[in-house]
Amino acid sequence: MDEVRLIEVKQDIHADNERAAEELRARLADTKTFLLNLMSSPGAGKTTTILKTLEQMPESLEVGVLEADIDSMVDAERIASAGISAIQLRTGGFCHLDAAMVSKGLDALDLDALDLVIIENVGNLVCPAEFDTGAVRNAMILSVPEGDDKPLKYPLMFTVCDVLLVNKIDYMELSDFDMGVMLERVERLNPEIEIFEISAKTGWGVKEWAAWLSREVAGFIAD
Amino acid sequence: MHELQVTERILNIAVKHASGHDVSKIVRIHLKIGELSDLEDEWIQRYFDYLSEGTLAEGAELAIEWAPIVLGCEACGSRYEIRREALASPECPKCGENDCRLISGREYLVKNIEVI
Ligand SMILES: Nc1nc2c(ncn2[C@@H]2O[C@H](COP(=O)(O)OP(=O)(O)OP(=O)(O)O)[C@@H](O)[C@H]2O)c(=O)[nH]1
Ligand SMILES: [Mg+2]
Ligand SMILES: [Zn+2]
Numbered sequence: 587m588d589e590v591r592l593i594e595v596k597q598d599i600h601a602d603n604e605r606a607a608e609e610l611r612a613r614l615a616d617t618k619t620f621l622l623n624l625m626s627s628p629g630a631g632k633t634t635t636i637l638k639t640l641e642q643m644p645e646s647l648e649v650g651v652l653e654a655d656i657d658s659m660v661d662a663e664r665i666a667s668a669g670i671s672a673i674q675l676r677t678g679g680f681c682h683l684d685a686a687m688v689s690k691g692l693d694a695l696d697l698d699a700l701d702l703v704i705i706e707n708v709g710n711l712v713c714p715a716e717f718d719t720g721a722v723r724n725a726m727i728l729s730v731p732e733g734d735d736k737p738l739k740y741p742l743m744f745t746v747c748d749v750l751l752v753n754k755i756d757y758m759e760l761s762d763f764d765m766g767v768m769l770e771r772v773e774r775l776n777p778e779i780e781i782f783e784i785s786a787k788t789g790w791g792v793k794e795w796a797a798w799l800s801r802e803v804a805g806f807i808a809d
Numbered sequence: 810m811h812e813l814q815v816t817e818r819i820l821n822i823a824v825k826h827a828s829g830h831d832v833s834k835i836v837r838i839h840l841k842i843g844e845l846s847d848l849e850d851e852w853i854q855r856y857f858d859y860l861s862e863g864t865l866a867e868g869a870e871l872a873i874e875w876a877p878i879v880l881g882c883e884a885c886g887s888r889y890e891i892r893r894e895a896l897a898s899p900e901c902p903k904c905g906e907n908d909c910r911l912i913s914g915r916e917y918l919v920k921n922i923e924v925i
Contacts, residue, residue: 588925590836595826599818599917681811712847713811716917741896742845745911774899774907 606685610720623721628709642796682713725749734768837923878914
């Protein structure tokens with residue numbers, strides 16, 4: 587009878603991705619390109635927010651966008667028609683982007699000329715939270731119609747993000763969304779997170795968030 | 810949701826470590842996964858059965874040890890485990906503060922493999 591033997595492995599399933607993410611961050615530090623990873627549920631307002639945010643950023647900033655639509659070019663076309671260079675990533679049905687996919691996507695952009703690249707990650711609050719994309723900062727959108735209980739249901743996403751944009755503030759009157767309760771839930775998971783309330787539709791609050799982002803980008807480039 | 814991709818990584822890691830050890834079959838793969846992960850064990854096993862067909866790991870069982878979510882209290886320095894469902898009220902059981910940070914709960918490890 588064959589004996590069962592034990593072979594030690596002790597390998598992190600995400601180790602390859604983490605290595606790729608660090609390599610990408612080193613590359614972006616060289617080209618002085620600030621990479622922002624934007625995540626949310628489908629329809630929370632990623633594309634609208636990107637467009638509104640870029641309107642408020644300094645003219646001198648050179649910007650590109652990486653779009654990770656699962657199966658369409660719709661968002662990339664929306665971005666491109668606003669005159670911003672957009673790359674459509676083929677995610678092949680993947681539920682998230684990983685560092686290797688982002689790195690490959692960035693090959694199509696002239697990173698030396700770009701100061702800021704925004705990734706519109708695949709719309710979901712679960713999978714993208716687990717994969718480091720190599721971004722300098724992670725941001726997420728929670729929109730008011732989704733409800734104030736999302737920090738309880740998707741704690742990891744709220745834990746890995748540096749910024750939370752609470753979007754569709756114009757829906758507040760119509761909903762039972764309790765901002766105080768939601769903020770308390772988020773702060774408990776991640777006391778350091780920056781929070782901005784915005785309406786990407788009306789532009790309300792976008793200026794403050796764009797100013798924060800501009801400062802982050804400027805600081806990164808000056809380093 | 811990304812169980813398929815994670816399962817593929819598990820399979821690759823297991824097969825890589827088995828080769829070079831004169832292995833005829835991998836019978837069990839021991840994983841350690843943090844409770845903050847949303848993986849469904851039932852699904853990973855199903856995906857694994859599908860992906861591992863024709864490999865050294867065909868028919869292997871995935872044995873998952875769930876690693877607890879551990880928080881560290883910034884106020885008094887104590888560490889404590891917490892259920893995922895209880896994250897909404899993560900007060901320190903010692904001092905009652907809720908100024909805490911995540912110590913662990915995000916593990917994703919292939920610990921070892923049982924082979925013949
Ligand atoms: N009322 C209101 N509607 C908004 C706001 N922001 C976005 N929307 C609308 O919400 C819908 C979805 O917005 P998108 O920007 O396409 O959302 P997305 O997250 O990019 O969606 P996917 O890429 O499909 O996941 C559109 O109809 C937007 O006009 C907002 O602040 N208020
Ligand atoms: Mg979109
Ligand atoms: Zn304490």
